[in-house]
Each structure stands twice: as structure tokens, then as C-alpha cells.
Amino acid sequence: MNNVEIVYKKSEGLTDKYLSYCPGCTHGIIHKLVAETLVELDLIDRTVGISSVGCSVLNYDFFTCDMQQAAHGRAPAVATGIKRVRPNSIVFTYQGDGDLASIGIAEAIHAAHRGENITIVFVNNAIYGMTGGQMAPTTLIGQKTTTSPNGRDAKTQGLPLKIAEMMATIPGATYIERVSVHNPSHVRKAKKALIKAFSIQMENKGFTLIEFISTCPVNWGMTPKDAVDWAVDNMIPYYPLGVYKDKTAGEEK
Amino acid sequence: MSKVLMKGNEAMALAAIKAGCEAFYGYPITPQNELPEYLSKHMPLYNRVFVQAESEIAAINMVYGAAGAGARVLTSSSSPGIALKQEGISYMAGSELPGVIINVMRGGPGLGGIQPSQADYKQITRGGGNGDYYLYSLAPETLQEAVDLIKESFDIADYFRNPVMIAVDGLIGQMMEPVDLDREVPKWDLKPKTWIADGNTKNRKKNVINSLYLDPQDLEDHNMKLKEKYDEMRANHQRYEFINMENAEIVIIAYGSVSRIARSAIEILSEKGIKCGILRPITIFPYPKKAFSKLPLTVKNLLVVEMSTGQMLDDVIISNERGLPISFFGRVGGIVPEVEEIVEKVLEIVGGEKHE
Amino acid sequence: MISEKVIIAGFGGQGVMLMGQLLSYTATAKDLNTLWFPSYGPETRGGTANCSITISESNVNSPVISTPDSIIIMNKPSLDKFQPKLKSGGHLFLNTSLVKDVVLREDVNVHNVDANDIAIELGNLKVANMVMLGAYLEVTKVFDAESVLKVLKKKFTGSKASLIEINKEALEAGKKAVL
Ligand SMILES: Cc1ncc(C[n+]2csc(CCOP(=O)(O)OP(=O)(O)O)c2C)c(N)n1
Numbered sequence: 001m002n003n004v005e006i007v008y009k010k011s012e013g014l015t016d017k018y019l020s021y022c023p024g025c026t027h028g029i030i031h032k033l034v035a036e037t038l039v040e041l042d043l044i045d046r047t048v049g050i051s052s053v054g055c056s057v058l059n060y061d062f063f064t065c066d067m068q069q070a071a072h073g074r075a076p077a078v079a080t081g082i083k084r085v086r087p088n089s090i091v092f093t094y095q096g097d098g099d100l101a102s103i104g105i106a107e108a109i110h111a112a113h114r115g116e117n118i119t120i121v122f123v124n125n126a127i128y129g130m131t132g133g134q135m136a137p138t139t140l141i142g143q144k145t146t147t148s149p150n151g152r153d154a155k156t157q158g159l160p161l162k163i164a165e166m167m168a169t170i171p172g173a174t175y176i177e178r179v180s181v182h183n184p185s186h187v188r189k190a191k192k193a194l195i196k197a198f199s200i201q202m203e204n205k206g207f208t209l210i211e212f213i214s215t216c217p218v219n220w221g222m223t224p225k226d227a228v229d230w231a232v233d234n235m236i237p238y239y240p241l242g243v244y245k246d247k248t249a250g251e252e253k
Numbered sequence: 254m255s256k257v258l259m260k261g262n263e264a265m266a267l268a269a270i271k272a273g274c275e276a277f278y279g280y281p282i283t284p285q286n287e288l289p290e291y292l293s294k295h296m297p298l299y300n301r302v303f304v305q306a307e308s309e310i311a312a313i314n315m316v317y318g319a320a321g322a323g324a325r326v327l328t329s330s331s332s333p334g335i336a337l338k339q340e341g342i343s344y345m346a347g348s349e350l351p352g353v354i355i356n357v358m359r360g361g362p363g364l365g366g367i368q369p370s371q372a373d374y375k376q377i378t379r380g381g382g383n384g385d386y387y388l389y390s391l392a393p394e395t396l397q398e399a400v401d402l403i404k405e406s407f408d409i410a411d412y413f414r415n416p417v418m419i420a421v422d423g424l425i426g427q428m429m430e431p432v433d434l435d436r437e438v439p440k441w442d443l444k445p446k447t448w449i450a451d452g453n454t455k456n457r458k459k460n461v462i463n464s465l466y467l468d469p470q471d472l473e474d475h476n477m478k479l480k481e482k483y484d485e486m487r488a489n490h491q492r493y494e495f496i497n498m499e500n501a502e503i504v505i506i507a508y509g510s511v512s513r514i515a516r517s518a519i520e521i522l523s524e525k526g527i528k529c530g531i532l533r534p535i536t537i538f539p540y541p542k543k544a545f546s547k548l549p550l551t552v553k554n555l556l557v558v559e560m561s562t563g564q565m566l567d568d569v570i571i572s573n574e575r576g577l578p579i580s581f582f583g584r585v586g587g588i589v590p591e592v593e594e595i596v597e598k599v600l601e602i603v604g605g606e607k608h609e
Numbered sequence: 610m611i612s613e614k615v616i617i618a619g620f621g622g623q624g625v626m627l628m629g630q631l632l633s634y635t636a637t638a639k640d641l642n643t644l645w646f647p648s649y650g651p652e653t654r655g656g657t658a659n660c661s662i663t664i665s666e667s668n669v670n671s672p673v674i675s676t677p678d679s680i681i682i683m684n685k686p687s688l689d690k691f692q693p694k695l696k697s698g699g700h701l702f703l704n705t706s707l708v709k710d711v712v713l714r715e716d717v718n719v720h721n722v723d724a725n726d727i728a729i730e731l732g733n734l735k736v737a738n739m740v741m742l743g744a745y746l747e748v749t750k751v752f753d754a755e756s757v758l759k760v761l762k763k764k765f766t767g768s769k770a771s772l773i774e775i776n777k778e779a780l781e782a783g784k785k786a787v788l
């Protein structure tokens with residue numbers, strides 16, 4: 001068997017635990033990218049990840065690095081606590097849109113505001129997946145959820161919150177980018193964004209947040225394929241991809 | 254009226270609408286999601302307010318605001334969310350604002366689990382937030398009772414100008430039972446709300462909603478005034494039910510879903526020749542202390558059964574005037590006690606089956 | 610006197626919850642006491658789903674069923690979970706399209722129903738639940754299929770009304786499967 005060559009294998013940053021996500025959910029891809037990034041940058045054995053409350057709540061079992069589970073929305077505060085006492089450790093949070101953009105918006109803003117040297121992996125699937133499909137701050141106008149049964153109405157429920165744009169306005173933030181994982185080329189771009197963010201943290205250059213456009217086929221009531229198409233056709237136009245802030249731009253490589 | 258089959262969370266939501274609830278503010282959490290989901294659809298049909306807040310802290314502070322403006326207002330959540338609401342609940346009690354809070358309890362501490370639990374008993378019955386206050390707290394055992402008590406609870410909150418807590422567990426939230434939503438419930442004698450601050454001072458003096466009393470004497474006076482309310486609740490508004498109490502030799506003390514399981518247990522026990530009664534607290538604050546002096550003299554043993562490691566147990570110890578031996582059986586983590594487990598525990602206490 | 614405790618279990622998507630609710634709706638229509646309780650939360654995500662139904666002329670006490678009179682088993686994991694709980698002499702309804710080569714208790718009445726196959730023959734796999742329900746009603750006689758159908762007619766309105774006929778056929782086919 002000497003002509004067998006391994007061309008692809010599961011990242012060493014992930015455990016053998018069965019991922020608890022629904023079939024076709026893009027949470028899984030994002031996990032893979034985070035794990036690969038930490039392994040490639042040789043950070044996995046000096047990292048603490050913070051699991052937030054949402055479908056990703058069980059990911060303390062999925063990453064091979066140290067993990068701490070946080071109360072709903074409080075992950076950036078927990079990360080701050082850790083980073084301040086262990087500045088040489090790499091600290092990231094993994095948060096959904098309900099967790100970060102709703103109940104935890106204050107913690108997210110103030111971690112950025114203080115310029116905490118942490119990385120936030122922000123997963124925007126325009127819904128509360130875990131609790132069964134309620135409206136999130138990022139739910140699109142007209143999108144039906146269990147608490148916007150007639151579709152989100154801007155009059156009473158506001159316009160969807162653009163987190164990357166908003167976080168970019170915070171003076172303390174260093175790097176903010178929005179990416180998507182709907183096809184291989186975007187998956188590669190997303191990985192680059194993570195490498196950039198964790199590298200900035202390694203160099204002690206401050207707060208980084210990568211927003212992922214993600215899907216929730218189950219609560220959107222779609223097949224995985226349709227969900228990806230829906231994200232491309234509806235989410236990306238409202239949530240354009242790209243770098244929203246880069247304080248390190250122009251610096252010598 | 255005829256009965257309709259409804260899910261607990263939805264029946265409780267509809268009960269609030271029937272009680273004239275004008276506004277709901279909440280945040281999603283399992284196992285109570287169907288309650289806000291139902292209201293998100295139905296409150297607008299009645300021209301009433303539904304807001305999904307950004308957090309439980311925000312939700313309860315919206316409740317505080319709306320109650321101060323004189324509205325009948327509701328929030329609901331489950332254990333971790335209720336923990337977050339404690340700030341606003343304390344402000345409501347301090348400012349003497351009515352409001353109804355439904356807690357569909359799940360296992361804890363921390364994120365815990367999502368299965369049924371009664372582990373918030375202490376938090377509920379001791380106030381929960383900072384300061385010296387209590388909530389009038391009702392613990393229904395069936396959907397019909399939940400509906401009836403919720404309909405009445407808005408009156409009770411207005412009467413005492415104090416928040417009312419409806420303490421149920423995930424079982425009651427998730428189960429379906431036939432309910433009659435139009436059953437008459439007691440009406441309380443309510444005074445007009447002259448104290449509200451709704452920004453309409455054309456025909457009245459300015460009102461202030463506040464819990465700040467910097468002068469210690471003022472704050473003590475305020476606390477004493479609050480205490481009078483809690484004393485009135487304790488003196489005149491304890492509620493409980495005695496089941497199968499005549500000649501009982503042992504009494505199970507259980508509330509909410511657990512008392513239903515105890516009801517099944519005593520049927521089996523009676524076949525085995527054991528006379529077992531049930532004392533079912535309906536108010537958990539005020540605790541039905543009075544029931545303990547009315548227990549028949551035949552009672553030789555008490556057994557407390559809870560979905561906690563023994564929280565109501567402390568209230569039983571406090572109330573046990575006759576100094577009867579108290580045993581305890583509890584399941585936690587979302588595990589519901591089984592009928593057979595309770596039967597076995599009772600048999601263990603009374604020393605086995607009795608056949609003449 | 611009616612006093613029936615039944616647990617229905619299967620994969621999410623097999624219509625397990627609806628089957629149970631239909632029983633409770635029918636009981637309510639007949640002014641009986643009833644209680645339906647589901648498994649809930651992430652536990653049900655993609656995995657197994659079950660519900661417990663009690664139907665009784667007297668008050669329903671315990672909402673949880675520790676010893677069911679009947680169990681309706683739609684898939685293999687559910688058999689492993691609920692067979693041990695079934696009352697001795699109780700009824701076990703088995704969807705033998707999916708549950709094959711299994712060890713069954715000898716002190717219970719087993720009713721084999723090829724529910725998926727029958728449903729596919731009728732033209733819609735989704736009515737496998739109704740096939741099972743038809744079999745259950747025929748054996749236990751808790752209600753006649755007609756009463757369940759009446760409830761279904763009330764629930765299935767609008768675009769769903771066209772589904773009533775096939776559901777009726779499914780109930781009928783389930784009944785025949787255990788004759
Ligand atoms: C204090 C508190 N409130 C509410 C909840 C219930 N809850 C669990 S997950 C969740 C929302 C998750 O949505 P999101 O962050 O978008 O993650 P997703 O599941 O979509 O990945 C909520 C409200 C909780 N656990 N704690």
C-alpha cells in the first residue's frame with residue numbers, strides 16, 4: 001500500500017465526537033475552518049475557546065483545545081476574563097446571532113471597545129436555531145419565524161442588524177470581516193479571514209471579529225441545498241461580504 | 254363552555270389574553286417557547302403589544318415600564334432567564350408594581366437542562382432578587398388550574414400592587430389537556446390605579462414610580478409597608494388542597510406536576526391497605542403553613558416529594574408544628590419521579606403493605 | 610370504562626406526535642379526560658420522538674406513563690427504549706417495515722404491521738402513522754376509526770382537505786392488517 005497518499009483528513013483540532021448539527025447545517029464547515037486555522041498556526045495547544053448558548057453550545061466537546069461554556073450572550077466577557085489573566089493564551093468565542101447580536105450585544109461591543117485581544121467567530125444564520133426558529137436581530141425583512149409568523153415587519157421589529165458594519169465603527173476594534181461558506185472558493189476565503197484574525201491576536205494587535213453567513217435548513221424549512229441558495233440570494237445582498245475594518249492595513253509584512 | 258385540547262404553554266398564553274393582559278415582553282427559551290410564539294400571533298389580533306426583547310433583562314425592564322404606566326403586563330421564561338429577570342422583579346416589588354411572571358422551570362444550576370424541574374423553589378419563594386420582598390407565587394398542577402390561576406393572577410397582582418409568579422415545570426408547559434378557558438374565576442376588589450405614571454397629568458397630580466429611598470427612615474417605612482402586604486398574604490391568602498386526608502396515616506406533600514404523580518401513587522397505596530393523604534400547596538408563597546395545624550391526628554409521617562434535592566423541604570420543616578417525622582424523596586436533572594418510586598418510598602416508611 | 614395509557618415512538622418526521630394528538634383530540638371531542646405529553650427540545654432534533662397519551666373517564670393524574678397499556682413502535686431504537694416498560698399482557702404494535710429480526714417479549718401481544726409498505730402501496734409513505742393508528746384502534750377499541758376521522762376532518766382544512774381520503778384509506782388498511 002505504498003502508493004496510498006493521504007490528501008485530506010479531519011483536522012486535528014476536532015475531536016471524534018459526533019457533531020450535533022442537523023444535516024446540511026453550515027455550523028459544521030465553520031468548525032472545520034476554525035480547527036484547521038488553529039492547527040495550521042500551531043495554536044491549538046495554547047487556545048481556550050468559549051462555547052456560547054445556541055446550537056453550538058456543545059462545541060466544548062468538538063474542539064481539541066481547552067473550552068469554557070458561557071451563559072447566553074456573555075462569551076466576550078468570559079473571554080475577557082481569561083485573556084486578561086492569561087495574555088499568552090489564544091482566546092476565541094464562537095457565537096450565534098441570538099447570542100451575540102441580541103442578548104450579548106453589550107458584551108460584544110464592550111470587548112471591542114476595550115480592544116480586547118480576542119477573536120470572535122460570529123455565526124449569522126438569521127434565526128434562533130437552538131430554540132426552534134424564533135426571530136433574531138439578523139432575521140431578514142419578510143422572513144417568517146415562529147415569533148414573526150407574518151414575516152419580519154420593520155415597523156415593529158426593526159431592520160436587521162448589520163453586525164460587521166456596526167462593530168467596524170467601534171474605535172477599539174482592529175479587524176472585522178464578513179465571509180460566507182456557500183461554495184469552495186468562499187470557504188477558502190473564510191479560512192484566510194480566520195488566519196488573519198488569529199494572526200492579529202498572536203501579534204497582540206487587538207480585537208478581531210469574523211462574521212459568517214450561515215444556514216439553518218431545519219428552521220428555515222428548506223433542504224440544505226435550497227438553504228445555501230437562499231443565503232446567497234437573500235442574505236449576502238443585505239449582508240455584503242468583505243473587510244469592514246483593518247487597522248493593520250498598510251503595515252509592513 | 255366546552256373544553257378545547259391545548260398545549261400548556263399556549264393555554265397559559267390564551268389565559269393571559271382572556272385576563273386582559275395588554276402587553277407581553279419576553280425572550281426565547283425552552284421549554285416555554287410556545288407561549289411567546291402563540292402571543293406573537295394572537296396579541297396583534299387583539300391590538301395588544303408583543304415584543305421579543307433582546308434579553309430577559311430588557312424584557313423584565315419593559316414589563317417594569319409598562320406596569321408603571323398602568324398596563325396589565327406579562328412576561329414568561331424558564332429558569333436561566335428568570336434568574337436574569339431578578340433585577341427587574343426586585344424593582345417592581347420595590348416600586349409596588351403589579352405584573353405576572355410565568356416560570357416554566359427546567360433543570361439547573363447554570364445552563365442545566367431543558368427537562369422539567371422544580372429547582373427554582375427557593376428563588377421564587379424568597380423573593381429572588383436583592384432586598385426584602387416576596388412574590389405571590391402560585392403552583393398549579395393541571396392545565397385547567399394553570400389557566401384559572403393565570404386569569405386570576407392579574408387581579409391578584411393589581412390588588413397587592415406586587416408581582417405574581419406562576420411556577421410551573423416543563424411538563425405543564427409541554428403537555429396537552431382539555432381546558433375550559435371561560436370558566437369563572439374569583440374577581441378581586443380592585444381600586445382604580447391612581448398611582449400610575451403614564452404621562453397624562455391633565456387631571457391629576459404628577460406621579461413617580463420609584464424604589465429609591467435615600468433616607469434610611471424613609472426606606473425602613475417603605476419596607477414596613479411592603480411587609481404589611483406580605484403579612485396579609487400570609488394571614489389571609491394561603492391556598493392548598495387536602496386529598497384523601499381522612500384517617501390518613503402518612504401524608505405526601507407535593508406541588509405542581511409532582512402532586513399529580515402522588516395522586517396516582519395513593520391509588521396504588523390504597524389497594525395495598527395504606528391510608529395515604531396528600532397536602533398540595535397551591536401557593537408556595539405564602540406557604541400554606543395553616544394546613545399543618547389541620548392535619549388529622551391519625552397522621553404519623555410526612556413525606557416531601559419534589560423535583561429538587563429538597564427545597565420545599567425546608568418550608569415543611571418550618572411548618573411542622575406537631576414535630577412529625579419528615580422523609581424526603583426527590584428526583585432532579587429533569588427526571589420526573591415515577592409513581593412506583595413514590596409508592597415504594599411510602600411503603601418503606603410505613604413498614605410495608607397492610608392486609609387485614 | 611376507558612382507561613388507556615399509550616406511548617407512541619419513532620423517528621422525528623414519522624408523524625408520531627400527530628398520531629398521539631389525534632387520540633387526545635378525539636378523547637376531548639368525546640368529553641373524556643386526556644393528557645398528551647411529548648418528548649421535546651434538541652432531543653427530538655433529527656433523532657427520536659415520542660409522546661405519551663392517557664385517556665380516561667376519571668381524572669388523569671400522573672402525566673408521565675411508567676407502565677403503558679400499549680406501545681406503538683415506528684422504529685428500532687424506540688423498541689429498545691419502550692418494550693421493557695410495556696405492561697405484561699399489553700399490546701405492542703410494531704412497524705415491521707422498519708423493525709425486523711428483533712427479540713420480542715413473550716408476555717405481551719405483538720401486532721405486526723408493515724406500515725411503511727402499506728402506506729407506499731396507498732401512494733404516500735407519510736400515512737404510515739395512520740396505518741399504525743388504524744391497527745391500534747382495531748385491536749384496543751379505544752375509539753372507532755370513524756371518530757378519529759371526524760377529528761381529522763376538522764383539522765385538515767383548506768389545502769390539506771385533499772389528504773383526508775388517503776388518511777381514511779390508511780386507517781382502514783391498518784385495521785385490515787390486524788384482522
Ligand atoms: C438566559 C437565557 N435565555 C435564553 C436561553 C435560551 N436560548 C438557548 S439558545 C438561544 C438562541 C440561540 O440562537 P443563536 O445564538 O442565533 O444560535 P443558533 O442556535 O442559531 O446557532 C436561546 C434564546 C438561554 N439558554 N439562556
Ligand code: SF4
Pocket residue numbers: 020021022024025026027055125129130215216217218219
Ligand atoms: S437547528 Fe439550524 S443552526 Fe441548529 S444545527 Fe440545526 S440547522 Fe444548524
Ligand SMILES: [Mg+2]
Pocket residue numbers: 054096097098123124125126127128129136
Ligand atoms: Mg442563529
